[in-house]
Amino acid sequence: MPVALWALAIGGFGIGLTEFVIMGLLPEVAADFAVSETVAGYLISGYALSVAVGAVALTAALTRVDRKQALLGLMILFIAGNLVSAVAPTYELMMLGRVIAALCHGAFFGIGAVVAADLVAKERRAAAISIMFAGLTVANVLGVPFGTLLGQAAGWRSTFWAITGIGVLAFIGIALLVPARVGLPDAVAGPSGQTGPGLRGELAAFRAPQVWLSIAVTVLGYGGMFGAFTYIAFTLTEVSGFASSTVPWLLMLFGAGLFVGNLAGGKAADRNLGATLLTLLVLLTVVLAVFALTATSPVATVVSLVLMGVVGFATVPGLQMRVMRHAAAAPTLASGANIAAFNIGNALGAWVGGLTLAAGLGYTSPLWAGAVVTLLGAVVMAVAMVVRGGERAGRAGRRAAVLTAP
Template sequence: MPAGLVALALGGFGIGLTEFVIAGLLPQVGRSLSVSEAAAGWLISGYALTVAVGAIAMTAATAGLPRKPVLTGLVVLFVLGNLLSALAPNYQVMLLGRIVAALCHGSFFGIGSLVARRLVAPERASRAVAVMFAGLTVANVLGVPFGALVGDKWGWRATFWAITGIGVLAVAAIAVLVPAWAGTIPADPGSTARGSVRTQLRAMHSRQVWLTLAATALGYGGMFGAFSYLAYTFTEVTGFSNRDVAWLLVVYGTGLVLGNLLGGRGADRNRDATLLLSLAALTVTLAMFGLLAAGPTASVILVFFTGVFGFAPVPGMITRVTDHAHGVPLAASANVSASNVGNALGAWLGGLAIGAGLGYTAPLYVGAAIVASGLLTMAFTARDASRRNPDRIVAEQRTDC
């Protein structure tokens, strides 16, 4: 495995911790900064909204610049955001720190995925993206328990100091281990990857790009909509205690790690087939989860497979959207934004279902329906691509991404 991929995974791990760790610290942070639960919740939702907007804005602002220095600068921004959070004297500064840290999130994974692809042979592109995202999925497993453990022993500020330290290590690792040539923009003067924001936007006019982004939003959004209310499902339907929820989420996170790696490997062999199979399996898993949620054993098994099939499409979706956009960074970052838009949609619809009195299994069925719509979108997208250009698979193996 190229050392540069390890450096990118370390950066992804730190950014993932920043996103997930706050969930286990909200009560401490709220009491310390004297704010309500609703205000404390904005430390999560504000981060997510900033990721959705910042992914596009930061990528556009750095269009045409060499990618390695941009990646390094993004992680420096991440360090500054977490440093603000660690030092925050009040809620306003804490929220600002979360926003600053979130600005780098989408662009790091978008631009980093293009750099990761250049570190390996074209036929291993999706696996390279999966390795980079492994840091994010591992952070999902460790984030909440890590934050709770460190916060309980040394206070919530110590958690953000630890993440700041991880960020400093990531900056050094990317600067030293990512080769300069991997972070340069392709020299081909005809490549849209070199172009201005306007040129990159033109490259995204492809119907395939927008259909893939829609499938990403629906597939990931359906999974996240179900995930958002899993704690209620486990405690109110299955009968687990609140203490059990932590290890059940670790089971889910372990599924994310495995799904990410399997999805990257499968996408390198047959990308569209892997995406269709993953979305179909996720639809069935969520529906079965809703039916069998009252059973503890079934719930543990199904939450694991929710993680596996929920993250398996991610590497393939990213390589697909960037291939059809001719390798422009804006497309990769737009994919991250689409995921976050889907997250917000899924969580909102799941909450509406509970509010309508449909019970705590309702988000699972809502998630299955959203993912099913993503599956139909992906099926149409794959068919449209094959009808327009049966030889597209050759074009997708680009080396200038």
């Protein structure tokens, strides 16, 4: 694989660290700014909302910008946001720093996925995307625990200084390793100053029903897993009987599953994209249901937790590849919209899981809710494959009619 992919992975690592490390530092941040932990928690939700906005708005704004230059500009935004967070004297400025950093999140992964796919042969594109997303999974496995430890030992600001440094490293890597004018189909690489199909061309990609079906699968398929994961600490302690002190180590096992699943899913999607996604969504539904049924067993819980990470994140490269494939002439905005769909799925899954808890259905209910949401994603995926088959048959029929016309 091209070394440029690892520069993208470093950027993904820094962005993933920014998103998740705050969870372990909320008590310190809340104490420093003299706000409640609930108010401090808005630094997480504010980030998530900004990701969804930036994924579409910034990607749309950058449709005619050379994609390497766009990535470099987004990393500057990322560095600036984390620098503001590191020095913020007030809660309000801290929130501003979080918003600035979050705006680049969706656009970076959206544009980066297009660039990663263009760096390799067609049959290796999903695997290339998985390497970029590997940075995000490593952030969960190693970055968040060590970032939390650093913040607790040297003050929470030290973690954001470290993330700022990672952003600088990613910027240098992208500047040196990513080829110029990468990710642009020859058909749309226009004269100087025009490096893509433009916003109108990008929006035209959304006329394809398969693009919308792909986005729906992303929302439901990823949302089901994240809804279960959002409340997993309660399941582990209240149902499985683990001590609270063991939860971070169990989450590291889950993160290891994410890493393995991401890379394996990318390779599988390159072989057969549709079948891989449908199979993984059905498997994830089964894993979540079995997890809910066996959560009282500590051994079964550990196995289910790892499998949930492996199978759940194995869908990610394929989900991203599918929307790009069906918006092939102008994939950038569709790719960014799919990153927003991941975050919408996060919010949907957490909301549904929270409803089950509020209804008094117990601490395994988010797992059941996640299984139902994921099953809906599998159904939509099956429908998309049937519709796709009909589209192909229709095109074949029209070609045959033209060839046999007198």
